[in-house]
Amino acid sequence: xxxxxxxxxxxxxxxxxxxxxxxxxxxxxxxxxxxxxxxxxxxxxxxxxxxxxxxxxxxxxxxxxxxxxxxxxxxxxxxxxxxxxxxxxxxxxxxxxxxxxxxxxxxxxxxxxxxxxxxxxxxxxxxxxxxxxxxxxxxxxxxxxxxxxxxxxxxxxxxxxxxxxxxxxxxxxxxxxxxxxxxxxxxxxxxxxxxxxxxxxxxxx
Numbered sequence: 001x002x003x004x005x006x007x008x009x010x011x012x013x014x015x016x017x018x019x020x021x022x023x024x025x026x027x028x029x030x031x032x033x034x035x036x037x038x039x040x041x042x043x044x045x046x047x048x049x050x051x052x053x054x055x056x057x058x059x060x061x062x063x064x065x066x067x068x069x070x071x072x073x074x075x076x077x078x079x080x081x082x083x084x085x086x087x088x089x090x091x092x093x094x095x096x097x098x099x100x101x102x103x104x105x106x107x108x109x110x111x112x113x114x115x116x117x118x119x120x121x122x123x124x125x126x127x128x129x130x131x132x133x134x135x136x137x138x139x140x141x142x143x144x145x146x147x148x149x150x151x152x153x154x155x156x157x158x159x160x161x162x163x164x165x166x167x168x169x170x171x172x173x174x175x176x177x178x179x180x181x182x183x184x185x186x187x188x189x190x191x192x193x194x195x196x197x198x199x200x201x202x203x204x205x
Contacts, residue, residue, distance in 0.1 A: 013127025072102035073192035095193040117171030124164015131157025
């Protein structure tokens with residue numbers, strides 16, 4: 001069966017599931033590309049690049065290095081380096097705020113994927129119920145339970161069930177993957193903030 005015929009057979013429920021599928025795929029593709037761009041430089045490698053200038057006392061060069069690296073943890077480090085010489089509590093607070101900002105960017109739209117993964121199965125189940133209702137209606141109208149009478153209702157019910165699973169499973173899998181990646185990013189940002197403060201302490205000494 002073609003996609004158009006599947007949607008036609010499944011009725012309005014299939015239209016809703018198709019829209020959810022398109023939205024889910026778009027978010028997954030956008031987030032995967034965003035995460036890839038934000039993880040091209042690893043934290044240990046970045047900290048080695050940052051440590052050199054700071055040990056030589058060149059805070060400006062360290063800040064330039066942080067600004068050139070396009071990762072969440074580099075922007076956290078940059079927020080701290082801009083306040084070099086200020087009270088440690090202020091520096092830590094600035095990096096905490098930047099961590100929150102970067103976390104919000106990382107989490108953008110991911111909740112939609114999780115929601116689709118949660119509700120798509122129920123939308124498919126709703127379509128299944130409608131298909132069964134249609135089958136019983138056809139039986140009552142024709143006064144017969146022969147296969148050719150109920151086939152459309154049964155087809156609608158089965159197609160909606162399958163479509164709900166097809167939409168929900170990838171959405172749940174990628175939502176869990178995104179959650180894991182975001183937690184990894186957060187851990188990198190927290191470690192980077194701690195290591196940057198230690199390096200700045202060494203510079204002041």
